[in-house]
C-alpha cells in the first residue's frame with residue numbers, strides 16, 4: 001500500500017445537492033479491449049477493434065504488442081463509423097521492452113505471447129507490479145518449454161527469451177491469487193505447438209466471469225476450447241492448436257466503470273442510464289444489476305440502455321464477491337453510507353491488486369469517521385456518520401472512484417491523485433461533474 005509522493009494533488013469530490021438524473025456513456029471495457037488486442041495480434045489475418053478503451057492499461061497493451069512487431073493503426077472501422085484500431089499481425093520478435101505499468105492484464109497476458117517471439121522481451125513496470133503475483137504464469141510457461149530469466153524472484157522484472165515457438169502441453173497451476181494466470185495461458189495457447197491443458201490445483205479460483213470472457217472471446221475467433229462448463233473436468237481447460245481469425249469486434253462499455261455512476265443514482269435517489277449495456281455479457285459488472293438492487297435500487301434494461309433508479313434508501317448487504325472482486329471498492333463505498341451493516345466476503349486476493357484494497361478501504365473510510373474492519377477474506381462495514389477529509393488512493397483507480405462515491409453524500413471529501421483513474425477511465429473527473437451538472441444536480 002505505497003503512495004506516490006508525486007501524486008499528492010487533491011480533488012474536491014463534488015457533493016450532490018439532489019437526485020442525479022443523467023445518461024452516462026461509459027467507454028469500452030478494459031478486460032475486453034486487452035483480450036481483443038492479444039487475440040487480434042495472434043491471428044492469421046488483420047482484424048478490427050471498434051470503440052476500444054483508450055486508457056493507460058490498453059495503451060500499454062497496444063504499445064507492447066507494437067514493440068513485438070504487431071501493427072496497430074488508428075482507423076474509423078470498416079463501416080466508416082466510430083473510432084477503431086486496425087490490428088495487423090506480424091512476425092513477433094525481440095529485442096523489445098514492455099512497460100506493464102500496473103496492468104494485471106499486460107503483466108500476465110503478454111509473457112505467453114513473448115514466448116512466441118524471436119528474441120528477448122524484457123518486462124518491467126511500476127514498483128507495485130513487482131509485488132503482484134506472476135509466479136503462476138512464469139512456472140507454467142517454464143513447464144511448457146519457455147526460457148524466462150527472473151533472477152529467482154518469480155515476479156517482475158523479467159526477460160522472456162523467446163524462441164519463436166512454444167511446445168505447450170499439460171500444466172498444473174494454482175490460480176487462487178489471480179484468475180489472470182488461467183486467462184493468460186489460454187489466450188496464447190492456440191499458437192502453442194500442442195495447445196494447452198491448464199489444470200487449476202488451488203482451493204479457490206477468483207473472478208470466474210473473467211475466465212469465461214477469455215473462453216468466449218477465444219471461441220469467437222475460431223479457437224477450440226474445452227471447459228468445465230462444456231462437460232469437461234472441473235478446473236481443467238483445454239485449447240487445441242490452430243489459426244485464429246481476424247475479426248471485426250465492437251468493444252462493450254466497461255460495466256465495472258459504470259459502477260460509480262450507478263452508485264450515484266443509488267445514493268442520491270436519482271436515475272442514471274447507461275447506454276449500450278449488453279443484454280448478454282461475461283463482464284463481472286453485470287452483477288451490479290442484482291447487487292445494487294439488493295442495496296436499495298431498481299433497474300430495467302430498455303432500448304435506451306440500463307436505467308437504474310435509486311429509492312432514496314441504501315441497504316447493507318452480505319455478499320460473496322469472489323467472482324466479481326473488482327467491484328468491491330465501489331460496493332464498500334456505498335455500504336459505508338447504508339442504513340445497516342454489510343459483510344463483503346470471498347475477496348482475500350484483493351490484497352494483491354493495484355494496492356492492498358482491503359487495508360486501503362478500511363483505513364480511508366475509517367479516517368472519514370467510518371467503522372470498517374478487515375476479515376480474513378473481506379470487510380465488515382458498519383455505517384457511521386462520516387465527515388470530510390483526504391481520501392488517499394494508493395495509485396488505485398477504484399479507490400479514487402470509491403472516494404468520489406462517498407464524496408457525493410459527505411461534504412469536504414478530497415481525493416488525492418484522482419488522475420489515477422486514467423488506468424481505465426481517463427475522463428472520470430469530467431464525466432462525474434457532467435453527471436452532476438453545474439448545480440450539483442443531475443444534468
Ligand SMILES: O=C(O)C1=C[C@@H](OP(=O)(O)O)[C@@H](O)[C@H](O)C1
Nearest residue numbers: 031178179180206207210325326
Ligand atoms: O482478466 C481480467 O481482465 C481481470 C481479472 C480479474 O483479476 P483477478 O482474478 O486477479 O482478480 C479482475 O480483478 C481484473 O480487474 C481484470
Ligand SMILES: C=C(OP(=O)(O)O)C(=O)O
Nearest residue numbers: 102103104105326353354
Ligand atoms: C484488479 C484490477 O486490475 P488489473 O487488470 O490490473 O488486475 C482492476 O481493474 O480492478
